[in-house]
Amino acid sequence: MGQDTQGTRVRLEVAVQDWAGARLARxxxxxxxxLCAALGATGGLTPSQGLIRLTSQVELPLGVQVLIRGRxxxxxxxxxxxxxxxxxxxxxxxxxxxxxxxxxxxxxGQIDRDFAQRMADVAQQESERxxxxxxxxxxRAFDAARDREAALETLIGLGYDRVLTSGGAPTVGEGLEALRQLAAQTHGRIQIMAGGGLKPEGIGQAVAAGVDAVHLSARKVLSSSGGPGGGGEASQIEVTDADIVRAAAAARDAALAEGR
Structure with a gap:
């Protein structure tokens, strides 16, 4: 497991799509x-190399995790x-x-173990390099797995640091019992990060379920006409809302204080 040890504090992770969003989240x-792209339209895709380079300069306690997804x-x-x-x-x-x-x-519906192993090998090789x-x-491919308990054991065996999951439900709020069971299954061997339709007001319940981290997009949508060839008159852009991030951090801190 990675350097972000479990049991010390529930971490807050925010999905962002640009450099400004990374700074605001911090x-x-x-x-x-x-860090991802096309979050609202696709659930997230791999961002550009330029964006990764710039965003990696933003100093966060636990850094920048880049989504790798081609479509x-x-x-x-x-x-x-x-x-x-x-x-x-x-x-x-x-x-x-x-x-x-x-x-x-x-x-x-099983974890593609060969692919998961290849990615683990990349992480290990680059760690050493x-x-x-x-x-x-x-x-959240995890949430589409046929047997999530078995999938979790596979990922633990491959040395993964964490799993992003809603407990297999459409949203974290609907998957709380499954999240509780997954958190109990880990015995500190992997981190469970609750994400999927999560809003600040639901963070307290997620923390109470025993997860190691909470994840949300904290985004708002702005109108931005692209004109001909740019998405049309109804185009929109997504930006990080600092107020949502602050509310999420406050909700996480309040839940931890209540659980002491």
């Missing part, structure tokens, strides 16, 4: 960010798609990422 109380849709990937993701992961780390967020399934620990997070 200033508003985030411990860590997940939206299901998590069953062709050999070509997997090759691209493996290379994207390596390049993201070399561009300064503190870790990568990855995941794939087989058609039967750079002399620093590279975090490895399995994303």
């Amino acid at each position: 200033e508003a109380g985030a411990d860590r960010i997940e 939206g849709g299901n998590f069953v990937y062709s050999e070509d798609e997997q090759e691209v993701q493996v290379l994207d992961a390596r390049l993201a780390i070399r561009a300064g990422a503190s870790g990568v967020v990855v995941g794939a399934l087989e058609r039967g 750079q002399g620093r620990h590279i975090d490895l997070t399995f994303h």
